[in-house]
Amino acid sequence: MFIELDLQSETPIYAQLVDQIVEGIASxxxxxxxxxxxxxxxxxxLGINLHTVNxxxxxxxxxxxxxxxxxxxxxxxxxxMPGVTEAFEAKLQRQLRSLAAEAAVRGMTEEAFTEESRxxxxxxxxxxxxx
Amino acid sequence: MFIELDLQSETPIYAQLVDQIVEGIASxxxxxxxxxxxxxxxxxxLGINLHTVNxxxxxxxxxxxxxxxxxxxxxxxxxxMPGVTEAFEAKLQRQLRSLAAEAAVRGMTEEAFTEESRxxxxxxxxxxxxx
DNA sequence: ATATGTGTTATACATGTAATATAACAGATG
DNA sequence: CATCTGTTATATTACATGTATAACACATAT
Numbered sequence: 479m480f481i482e483l484d485l486q487s488e489t490p491i492y493a494q495l496v497d498q499i500v501e502g503i504a505s506x507x508x509x510x511x512x513x514x515x516x517x518x519x520x521x522x523x524l525g526i527n528l529h530t531v532n533x534x535x536x537x538x539x540x541x542x543x544x545x546x547x548x549x550x551x552x553x554x555x556x557x558x559m560p561g562v563t564e565a566f567e568a569k570l571q572r573q574l575r576s577l578a579a580e581a582a583v584r585g586m587t588e589e590a591f592t593e594e595s596r597x598x599x600x601x602x603x604x605x606x607x608x609x
Numbered sequence: 610m611f612i613e614l615d616l617q618s619e620t621p622i623y624a625q626l627v628d629q630i631v632e633g634i635a636s637x638x639x640x641x642x643x644x645x646x647x648x649x650x651x652x653x654x655l656g657i658n659l660h661t662v663n664x665x666x667x668x669x670x671x672x673x674x675x676x677x678x679x680x681x682x683x684x685x686x687x688x689x690m691p692g693v694t695e696a697f698e699a700k701l702q703r704q705l706r707s708l709a710a711e712a713a714v715r716g717m718t719e720e721a722f723t724e725e726s727r728x729x730x731x732x733x734x735x736x737x738x739x740x
Numbered sequence: 741a742t743a744t745g746t747g748t749t750a751t752a753c754a755t756g757t758a759a760t761a762t763a764a765c766a767g768a769t770g
Numbered sequence: 771c772a773t774c775t776g777t778t779a780t781a782t783t784a785c786a787t788g789t790a791t792a793a794c795a796c797a798t799a800t
Contacts (some may be wrong), residue, residue, distance in 0.1 A: 479748075497706075500707075501706065526760085528760090530760080547775095552775090552776080562717055569728060575632065575732070578629070578733045579632040579635040579733045581701065584690055585690065585693065592726050595649065595723050595726035600616070600719065602706055605744090623788090647746065658788060659789090659790095661788060680746085680797070745797085751791085751792085752795105753788100756786085759782100760782080761774105761781080767777105769774075
């Protein structure tokens, strides 16, 4: 897998895992219906506990990004991703507001902030490594 | 004060406080040298504990946003705000990446994401209420 | 001097989250 | 039957959050 954890980070492991799986879908590295490792295998691979992986998988399942097949195990949701919900819009605005405020206070211009957002978006959907 | 806390939120109170003070500076509601309420007064005003306010003030002091005068109490730093440090750049990119990935997966276009960033930035530096 | 108001520090306590460790269960697969 | 799925339950450790109480050093005003 492409996942790299920072065990020193203040960001919880399960949250890092959620982020990187979503980023994997965004970059095209993970496509509809693609299988993910079992909770036990991924946990061992990453050197973390089964329950931590399970927590991440469950969050992603609740959000509609993943699906659990009794047969195929955990897979990327084959019927497409959920759209821009109100909950996501609210979260997006809340976090952007916090970042924009600090950026503005530190002297970052509107253009710089906007272009950084654009740049990061582009990097995100760009395929990484070899798919 | 202009501060409104959401005690039900999963965002820690001290973090909400930090955010809103930074937003107050960004919007121009708080200017260089402006005094802030004492930890005890603000705590009582908001119905929270002294130490929670103190934690927020300390974080803002360490970042260089606030200054503590033995005489004037806590004030907005009079010598200007800190610039775009490497640490802030890293934090900005890390959080933007997470948001951009989820936005992209949910079908939000680069333009939509970029314009939302620009819009939030503008709202942030726009004066609120009556300064 | 006394009282009051600063920020600061120390200690203690309660609560919730994060992460780990074992263990067991139901269903599917070989 | 053994093995591999996700899932659930329980227990434990560690840390973050928030509150509570108290005290300290310094400054101000009466």
